[in-house]
Amino acid sequence: MKYLLIGLNFLYLTVASSQNLEKINSIEEAESFIKLNPKAEITTLEISNDSLEYYKKRFLEKDIIDKYRIVKTEPIVSMRVSYIYLDGNKLTINKKRQEIIKLYKKGKSFGELATIYTMDSNFNKGDLGWFNEGVMHKTFEDAIKNHKKNDLFEVDITENKWYYVVLKTYDDLPKSIFYILSVID
Known part of the structure; x- marks a missing residue:
């Protein structure tokens, strides 16, 4: 019975996590979410501004939006x-x-x-x-x-x-x- 409850709780967290990603809009909310979901993490991706619109659209596609959420975008400059x-x-x-x-x-x-x-x-x-x-x-x-x-x-x-x-x-x-x-x- 104990294992069944743990399994159901895990299933609930997994389903709840993908349904609630769209409600997360900040780093702070994402960090709180991660504490409740051990399979969640924040990663960074650097994009040159000429590719920015492509990636913004890509992260709104159905196969992406259920598993990934952009919680912050920050401008930066690279130099050489x-x-x-x-x-x-x-x-x-x-x-x-x-x-x-x-x-x-x-x-x-x-x-x-x-x-x-x-x-x-x-x-x-x-x-x-x-x-x-x-x-x-x-x-x-x-x-x-x-x-x-x-x-x-x-x-x-x-x-x-x-x-x-x-x-x-x-x-x-x-x-x-x-x-x-x-x-x-």
Whole structure:
């Protein structure tokens, strides 16, 4: 009898969960829902804004809506740059930085310069790869946001003695993060 009641209770929660997903409209409501339903979870999905409408429509289709619910959408920006890091504890920055900039303007590739001059362990010829705002030091991100693709610029984080020569390699990429409540059968 005990197992029958547990089974019926589980069945009730599963049926109730898919019927009630459409009533959940916030992260807080989703977290409360998860406490009552062990087969529910919140996951995130990053979507570039050019695909946003497709995914919004897709999550409204019948085969999706019973198991998934977007409970929050948040705009975010991804950025990509290449950089050369100079450690202010180990050398005089301005002279070295001007030397690097001069060589770049004479046609030396930024990747080659990064391989020669960077003082950290970036093995990707200075390419930082795509990263979302809020991940790097605020001063670094703010400088990137204030420049366009192919701009070469300097960033100083003096309190840490971090100094950079930065090449913005791509335009910023506006995206959205979907916070999705899902119920797995």
